[in-house]
Amino acid sequence: MKAFFLGVDIFLCLMVFLCLYRVVFGPTLGDRIVATGAIGTKTLTILVIIGFLYGRVEMFLDISLAYALLNFIGTLAAAKYFEAKGEF
Amino acid sequence: MVIRDIIAMILILIGCFFFLTSAIGLLRFPDMFTRMHATGKCDTLAVLLVMTGLIVHHGINLDSFKLLLIVVFIYIANPTATHVLSRAAYRLGMQPWTKDKK
Amino acid sequence: MLRSRYQDIIAQTIVRIMVPFVQIYALYVLAHGHYSPGGGFQGGVILAASLVLIFLVYGYENALERLKLATAGRLCSLGVLIYAGIGFLCLLLGGNFLDYSRLAPIFQVSLPRARSLGILGIETGVALAVMAAMYSIIMDIVNSDTGNGESHAAGHEIENGETSSDGK
Numbered sequence: 346m347k348a349f350f351l352g353v354d355i356f357l358c359l360m361v362f363l364c365l366y367r368v369v370f371g372p373t374l375g376d377r378i379v380a381t382g383a384i385g386t387k388t389l390t391i392l393v394i395i396g397f398l399y400g401r402v403e404m405f406l407d408i409s410l411a412y413a414l415l416n417f418i419g420t421l422a423a424a425k426y427f428e429a430k431g432e433f
Numbered sequence: 434m435v436i437r438d439i440i441a442m443i444l445i446l447i448g449c450f451f452f453l454t455s456a457i458g459l460l461r462f463p464d465m466f467t468r469m470h471a472t473g474k475c476d477t478l479a480v481l482l483v484m485t486g487l488i489v490h491h492g493i494n495l496d497s498f499k500l501l502l503i504v505v506f507i508y509i510a511n512p513t514a515t516h517v518l519s520r521a522a523y524r525l526g527m528q529p530w531t532k533d534k535k
Numbered sequence: 536m537l538r539s540r541y542q543d544i545i546a547q548t549i550v551r552i553m554v555p556f557v558q559i560y561a562l563y564v565l566a567h568g569h570y571s572p573g574g575g576f577q578g579g580v581i582l583a584a585s586l587v588l589i590f591l592v593y594g595y596e597n598a599l600e601r602l603k604l605a606t607a608g609r610l611c612s613l614g615v616l617i618y619a620g621i622g623f624l625c626l627l628l629g630g631n632f633l634d635y636s637r638l639a640p641i642f643q644v645s646l647p648r649a650r651s652l653g654i655l656g657i658e659t660g661v662a663l664a665v666m667a668a669m670y671s672i673i674m675d676i677v678n679s680d681t682g683n684g685e686s687h688a689a690g691h692e693i694e695n696g697e698t699s700s701d702g703k
Contacts, residue, residue, distance in 0.1 A: 346438055357449070357452060360452050363457075364456055366460060367460065375465040375518060375521075375527070376468060379472055380472075382514055386476040386480060386507065389503070390452075390480060390483050393484070393503070394487075397487065397491075403496055403499070406499045406500065407564065407573060410502065411560075413506050413510065414510075414584060417513070421513075421546070422587075425541055426537060427521060427525075428520075428521035428525065513546060513549045517545075
């Protein structure tokens with residue numbers, strides 16, 4: 346089961362790099378924000394699975410929940426800021 | 434290997450498939466709204482599937498309750514973030530992609 | 536403008552439901568800091584994050600109604616006072632600075648329990664100070680921006696058919 350979790354983690358890291366393409370080369374600002382949010386969701390899953398790998402689930406779950414919260418606030422703030430600024 | 438682990442592995446693998454789908458959609462779709470369509474839905478579903486698999490693997494205790502909490506939070510927060518972003522883009526005059534425009 | 540209320544009923548409803556749970560989670564992180572990651576600083580940051588969430592969606596004036604900047608400054612000082620007060624109380628009772636075991640006769644508990652309670656008190660002070668400092672930093676940053684998209688946002692509010700409460 347540990348080998349399986351490790352494989353899933355490596356696969357998700359690959360997905361993060363795929364999304365990173367959109368963050369770096371995204372034509373508009375909105376593309377970058379969307380891709381950042383997607384990377385945040387994947388990172389949260391990676392964190393939970395790392396907790397299962399290390400055998401310290403409760404610790405990494407707390408980190409992961411806080412990460413989800415900050416990811417949401419970041420997206421909301423970016424959307425409001427760029428809407429108020431008038432460029433996207 | 435217990436039957437529980439096999440169920441968990443199947444669920445997690447389906448979740449990984451949806452993560453792959455969202456990444457491909459983010460890369461291949463033509464404009465921001467369609468990309469948001471790919472990530473907003475696929476990521477939410479994939480988190481549900483992976484966390485359900487982990488709950489099946491781990492059994493019922495406080496940790497699986499926290500996993501459920503993460504799923505509920507993502508289910509509330511991810512669609513809201515997508516809605517807020519798409520609303521901002523639409524009100525700033527970004528035109529949705531259509532087939533005959535390009 | 537960034538200061539105005541975000542005219543979106545979905546975001547407003549979600550934030551209104553979410554904020555109390557976020558605050559309870561912050562208290563959990565604060566109180567559970569001995570056994571898991573977290574503690575004073577992290578709990579304070581999550582508390583400040585819930586206040587920032589209110590500000591983002593309900594607007595600058597509405598957030599100030601819940602926690603005024605002057606009150607935030609007093610809370611910041613109160614947090615430092617709690618920290619230093621517990622430290623100097625230990626000093627007065629004959630130990631080192633922050634030597635919690637000296638608090639055992641006051642609380643009428645055993646030595647390990649007194650250490651645990653002392654650390655919890657310290658963490659509470661840190662959380663209060665961090666929350667107030669983060670909140671006032673963000674509010675000051677927002678208040679100081681002069682923004683070039685002002686006319687744009689104002690046009691949206693007229694188009695929405697609602698009058699904004701803060702006169703922007």
